[in-house]
Amino acid sequence: xxxxxxxxxxxIFPIWGSILVPxxxxxxxxxxxxxxxxxxxxxxxxxxxxxxxxxxxxxxxxLEKFNDxxxxxxxxxxxxxxxxIISSYKEPTDVIEMAFTSLASQVDIDLxxxxxxxxxxxxxxxxxxQGTINYFQKKYSQIFGSLIFTEHPSNLPGEIAxxxxxEAWAARHFKKYFIDKKxxxxxxxxxxxxxxxxxxxxxxxxxxxxxxxxxxxRYFKFWQSPIFWHHNINSVPAPIRIIGVMGNAIxxxxxxxxxxxxxxxxxxxxxFKLIDSAGYWDPDMxxxxxxxxxxxxxxxxxKTSVSPIFLPTIVDAPxxxxxxxxxxxRYNQCVRHAWGAIDIPYAIEQSRLHxxxxxxxxxxxxxxxxxTHFIWSSNWFILTLGTSLPVALNPHFFxxxxxxxxxRISNIILTICLLPMTxxxxxxxxxxxxxxxxxxxxxxNIIQWPLMPLATLAMSVLPGLHSHTRxxxxxxxxxxxxxxxxxxx
Numbered sequence: 001x002x003x004x005x006x007x008x009x010x011x012i013f014p015i016w017g018s019i020l021v022p023x024x025x026x027x028x029x030x031x032x033x034x035x036x037x038x039x040x041x042x043x044x045x046x047x048x049x050x051x052x053x054x055x056x057x058x059x060x061x062x063l064e065k066f067n068d069x070x071x072x073x074x075x076x077x078x079x080x081x082x083x084x085i086i087s088s089y090k091e092p093t094d095v096i097e098m099a100f101t102s103l104a105s106q107v108d109i110d111l112x113x114x115x116x117x118x119x120x121x122x123x124x125x126x127x128x129x130q131g132t133i134n135y136f137q138k139k140y141s142q143i144f145g146s147l148i149f150t151e152h153p154s155n156l157p158g159e160i161a162x163x164x165x166x167e168a169w170a171a172r173h174f175k176k177y178f179i180d181k182k183x184x185x186x187x188x189x190x191x192x193x194x195x196x197x198x199x200x201x202x203x204x205x206x207x208x209x210x211x212x213x214x215x216x217x218r219y220f221k222f223w224q225s226p227i228f229w230h231h232n233i234n235s236v237p238a239p240i241r242i243i244g245v246m247g248n249a250i251x252x253x254x255x256x257x258x259x260x261x262x263x264x265x266x267x268x269x270x271x272f273k274l275i276d277s278a279g280y281w282d283p284d285m286x287x288x289x290x291x292x293x294x295x296x297x298x299x300x301x302x303k304t305s306v307s308p309i310f311l312p313t314i315v316d317a318p319x320x321x322x323x324x325x326x327x328x329x330r331y332n333q334c335v336r337h338a339w340g341a342i343d344i345p346y347a348i349e350q351s352r353l354h355x356x357x358x359x360x361x362x363x364x365x366x367x368x369x370x371x372t373h374f375i376w377s378s379n380w381f382i383l384t385l386g387t388s389l390p391v392a393l394n395p396h397f398f399x400x401x402x403x404x405x406x407x408r409i410s411n412i413i414l415t416i417c418l419l420p421m422t423x424x425x426x427x428x429x430x431x432x433x434x435x436x437x438x439x440x441x442x443x444x445n446i447i448q449w450p451l452m453p454l455a456t457l458a459m460s461v462l463p464g465l466h467s468h469t470r471x472x473x474x475x476x477x478x479x480x481x482x483x484x485x486x487x488x489x
Contacts, residue, residue: 003341004472010378018390022397029386043253044420050252057310062206063108075213108206115146119170164288168280189272201311220303222264229317238448239455249424255308261368287340302357338467377464
C-alpha cells in the first residue's frame with residue numbers, strides 16, 4: 001500500500017498545501033528540483049563514461065585478455081559453460097530467431113559451451129509449440145552444446161503464469177537432467193535469463209566467461225549489460241520512442257551507480273549456483289528480475305551484487321498492430337514493471353528475518369526500492385504542477401518575494417536540466433546501429449521532443465500510478481505479454 005499512498009499524497013499535497021502551507025510546498029518542490037538537477041547531471045556524466053567503456057569493450061578480444069591476465073585462482077576458460085533460457089509464449093519463429101541468431105554469432109568462444117533452452121508454455125498449445133520445436137531443432141541442433149526444449153505445465157498450484165515460472169521450470173529441468181547426472185559441474189555454469197527478442201553483442205559470452213572466471217565473488221554475482229530498444233526504435237510511435245531514448249542512456253548510467261545498489265533487470269546473467277541456492281524464481285512474483293536479486297541477496301547473507309558488462313544488448317521496443325495498439329502495449333508493460341513495488345514489503349520483511357546482514361546494508365537495499373517506486377509515479381506532478389500551484393491557488397503567497405520568484409527559480413533549474421538531457425539524447429543516437437540512423441530518422445527523432453512531457457506522463461508515470469493504485473486497493477495483476485515487432489513477447 002505504501003507506494004500508492006505516497007504517490008497520491010504527493011499529487012494532492014500541492015493542492016491543499018498551497019492553500020494551507022504554501023511555503024512548505026514551495027520548499028518541498030525546490031528541494032525536489034535540486035535533487036532532479038543533481039540526478040540529471042549524474043546520469044549524463046556516468047552515461048558519457050559508460051559510452052567510452054562500451055567502445056573499449058567492443059574493441060577487446062576477451063579470449064586474448066583472459067590468456068594475458070590469467071591467475072591461478074581463476075576458473076579455466078575451457079571449463080566454463082553457459083546456460084541460456086529463452087522464455088517464449090506464442091511468438092512467431094522470426095522473433096524467437098533474434099535471440100538464436102545472436103547466440104550463434106558469438107565470437108572468441110566455443111559454441112559448444114553454449115546450452116540453449118527454449119522454454120515454452122503448455123497453454124500455447126501443442127501445434128504452436130511443436131511447430132516451433134521442429135523449426136529450431138532442424139536449424140540449430142548442431143550449433144550449440146545443447147539445444148533443449150521445455151514445456152511449462154499450465155495451472156500448477158501456487159503459480160502465477162509468466163516468465164518467472166516458465167524459466168524456473170526450465171532451470172530445474174537442466175539441473176535434473178544435466179547437473180544432477182554429472183554432465184556439468186554447477187560451479188562452472190552461468191545462467192542467463194532473456195526474452196525472445198534479445199540480440200546479444202557478439203562478444204557478450206566471451207566477456208561473461210572472462211568476468212565469471214576472474215571474479216573471486218563469482219558465486220554471488222549477477223552480470224548486467226545495458227539494454228537498448230534499438231532494434232525497431234524508429235518504427236514505434238513517438239511517445240514510445242521518447243521513453244526508449246531516455247531509458248537507453250539512463251541504463252548506461254544506472255549500471256555504474258557509485259553506491260553499487262543497482263539491480264539486474266530484463267536480460268541478465270548469474271552463476272547457476274547462485275540461482276539454485278535461492279530455489280529459482282518465486283512462482284507468485286510477476287516482476288522477476290529485481291525479485292530474484294532480492295531472493296539471492298537474503299539467501300547469501302547480503303553478499304550478492306551486480307557487475308556491469310559494457311556490451312549493449314539490443315531488444316525490440318513495445319509495438320503493436322497499429323499506433324494505438326502499440327501505445328496500449330507499452331502502457332501495460334509499464335504497469336507490469338511498476339508492479340515490482342511488491343518487492344518493498346518483501347524486502348522489509350526479509351530484512352527483519354536476516355539480522356546477520358549488517359543493518360546499513362539492509363537499509364540501503366530497501367531505500368533503493370522505495371526511492372525508485374516513489375519517484376516513478378510522482379515525479380511528473382512535482383516537476384510540472386508543483387511549481388505553479390502554490391502561486392496559482394494562493395494569491396497572497398504570490399505577492400510575497402518567495403512566491404513571486406518560485407516560478408522563475410523553477411524555470412531556471414528545469415532549463416539547466418535540458419543540458420544533461422541533450423547529452424543523453426546524443427549518446428543514444430551515437431550508440432544506435434547504422435540501420436537505425438540516416439537523415440530522415442534523424443529528423444523524426446528531432447521533431448518528437450516537444451511531446452516529451454505528455455509521453456513521460458502517458459507511457460511511464462500514469463501506468464506506474466495505475467499499478468501502485470491497484471496495489472493500494474489490493475487488486476491483483478495478471479501477466480500480459482508485450483507485443484514486439486511481428487510477434488508477441
